[in-house]
Amino acid sequence: MLLNVSERGPEHPTPAGGLPVVLLHGLFGRGRNLGFVQRKLATTRRTLAMDLRNHGNSPHGPMSYPAMAQDVLDTMEQTHANPAIVLGHSMGGKTAMMLALTHPSAVKALIVVDIAPAQGGFDRLDLPENLDKLQFPAHLDLQGTNELLRPFIANDAVRQLMAQNIRQGDNPGWAIGLPEIMAAMPDIMGWPQLPAGIQYDGPTLFIRGENSPYISPANGPVMNALFPHHRLESISGAGHWVHADAPRRFTELVEDFLASIP
Incomplete structure (x- = not known):
C-alpha cells in the first residue's frame, strides 16, 4: 500500500544534505502532526511525513505492524527515499x-519517540467502543465537531486529536478508517512475537517524556x-506527546543525533 506523503526539503538541496528523514505519526494522528520538527529538519534535509494506513489521506485496510512497516518501505521505494x-x-x-x-538495510538510523517494543502505549485514550457508529448531522464546522464528540470523549486533548479525523462541511463523517483501526486495537496496543535473535544494529535513539509511562x-x-x-534520552516535564510538549528540546535532540550519523 502506498501512503500519502507530505514532503519538504531545503530550497536549494545539495549532495551534502544527508539522508532523507521519514516521519511517522501516532495513533489517530497524521503526518502533519510532526510539522514542527519537519519544518526544522527540512531546512537542510529532504523530509517525508507519511500518513499511516487508515489515517490522514492514506488508503484503508487491515492493520498490523508488519503490514504498516511494509507500507512505509513501499512508499520509501516509490519516492526514492530508500535508505x-x-x-x-x-x-x-x-x-x-x-x-x-x-528491513534493516532501508533504515540507516532510527528514532523512536515515547514507545517501547512491548505491550501498551495507548490505554489512556479511553475511547468508547461504538465511536465508529457516531451519527453525523447534515453539516458540521469545527465548533460543531467538538460539541458532537464531547459526550463521548471528555478529555480535551483526545477530543481535539479525534476532531481532526472528521470530514467537515456538508455530508460530514469519519475521514479515517475507524472500523479498521478499532478492529486492530489489540494488535496496535501489542507487539508481535519476533524470531529469536532478531535485532537492528544501526544507531538508535529513544526519546521519552518524563511524565509518560510508555518507556519504563x-x-x-x-x-x-x-x-x-541504542541510547535513551528523557525530556523533563514532557508527556506522551513529547514533540508538542517540548518542541525545541525535542528538535535539538533529534538534530544532534542526526549530526552524529555518518
Whole structure:
C-alpha cells in the first residue's frame, strides 16, 4: 500500500544534505502532526511525513505492524527515499521499529519517540467502543465537531486529536478508517512475537517524556536485545506527546543525533 506523503526539503538541496528523514505519526494522528520538527529538519534535509494506513489521506485496510512497516518501505521505494533515517512517535514508533528489524538495510538510523517494543502505549485514550457508529448531522464546522464528540470523549486533548479525523462541511463523517483501526486495537496496543535473535544494529535513539509511562525500566532488557546500539534520552516535564510538549528540546535532540550519523 502506498501512503500519502507530505514532503519538504531545503530550497536549494545539495549532495551534502544527508539522508532523507521519514516521519511517522501516532495513533489517530497524521503526518502533519510532526510539522514542527519537519519544518526544522527540512531546512537542510529532504523530509517525508507519511500518513499511516487508515489515517490522514492514506488508503484503508487491515492493520498490523508488519503490514504498516511494509507500507512505509513501499512508499520509501516509490519516492526514492530508500535508505532513510526513520523517526516514529507512539504507533509510528512501533512501525519504525518493525521496519528497522525486518528491513534493516532501508533504515540507516532510527528514532523512536515515547514507545517501547512491548505491550501498551495507548490505554489512556479511553475511547468508547461504538465511536465508529457516531451519527453525523447534515453539516458540521469545527465548533460543531467538538460539541458532537464531547459526550463521548471528555478529555480535551483526545477530543481535539479525534476532531481532526472528521470530514467537515456538508455530508460530514469519519475521514479515517475507524472500523479498521478499532478492529486492530489489540494488535496496535501489542507487539508481535519476533524470531529469536532478531535485532537492528544501526544507531538508535529513544526519546521519552518524563511524565509518560510508555518507556519504563522494565522495557530495558528487550530494548537492549533488539536495539543493542541504542541510547535513551528523557525530556523533563514532557508527556506522551513529547514533540508538542517540548518542541525545541525535542528538535535539538533529534538534530544532534542526526549530526552524529555518518
